[in-house]
Amino acid sequence: MNGPPIVFDRKLLTRRRTRARGNLSDFLLRHVADDLLDRLATVQRRFDVAADIGTTSPCLSDALVGSGRVDHVVRLAPVPEAEGGGFGLALGDEEILPFAQASLDLAVSALSLQFVNDLPGVLAQVRRALRPDGLFLAAMLGGETLHELAESFALAESEMTGGASPRVAPFVEVRTAGALLQRAGFALPVVDQDRVTVRYADPLALMRDLRAMGATNALEERSRRPLRRDVLIRAASAYAERFADPDGRIRATFDVISLSGWAPHQSQQKPLRPGSATARLADVLGTTERSAGEKPGG
DSSP, X not given: OOOOOOOBOHHHHHHHHHHHGGGOOOHHHHHHHHHHHHHHHTSOSOEEEEEEESOSSTHHHHHHHHHTOEXXXXXXXXXXXXXXXXXXXXXOOTXXXXXXXXXXXXEEEESOGGGOSOHHHHHHHHHHHEEXXXXXEEEEEETTTTHHHHHHHHHHHHHHTSSOOOOSOOOXXXXXXXXXXXXXXXXXXXXXXXXXXXEESSHHXXXXXXXXXXXXXXXXXSOOSOOOHXXXXXXXXXXXXXXXXXXXXXXXXXXXXXXXXXXXXXTSOOOOOTTOOSSOHHHHHTOOOOOTXXXXXX
């Protein structure tokens, strides 16, 4: 039986995250972590055990500890690092979660799940690790993230080499993310998208930031040949031509998809059975009900 397609070179991704750790650019990660904490603040309950899954910096775990809403936080880190203050640390891969069944009350993840090869499988593992009525909150890049960079490189390579190699990861769409939550068995799933537009002095500044995020090309099907200088120069030129503001600064799109879902529990709200309504819609709207096919005024 074949497994999921291998889209990302996970070993390479880990090496790049390790390299970026000492010079991490985490402005986007902190933005997302703040948003996740705001979403958690709307839930009026306290959590015993929480796991931070795959987030590349401790900022989200630190925020959970500082919120006072969680008694115990375990951070599943993709690369080795020093022990954090106030939370436990486990070294592991978010594609193979080490948590026992029904061992967590809360699972969170920030900007990590877009790089897993088997997102449905990871979501199913998270659902399994949650206790009944446990909460899952995550944010991942999706939609048209970095479409400007992808288009610019595709144009440059087609002009300079007659072809194009994949350089920007494929990203999940909002509807697909919602369907995957339902498929994994989450109750009350909610998915939405927030577009963050970041402006840079030039395309090379964007590429330096991606390198400092540990988020450069780790696609399994990437070209193994070094990037030609003329292709890089043409891609930067195309980017500036197509995606620059009047002041000369260029735009980079990051579409952040936020997911939330609950492990099913009998206390949760459930949809009414078909035919169980106790009031007619026409009465609520103050109109006259007509049968299908009947013309108005008939």
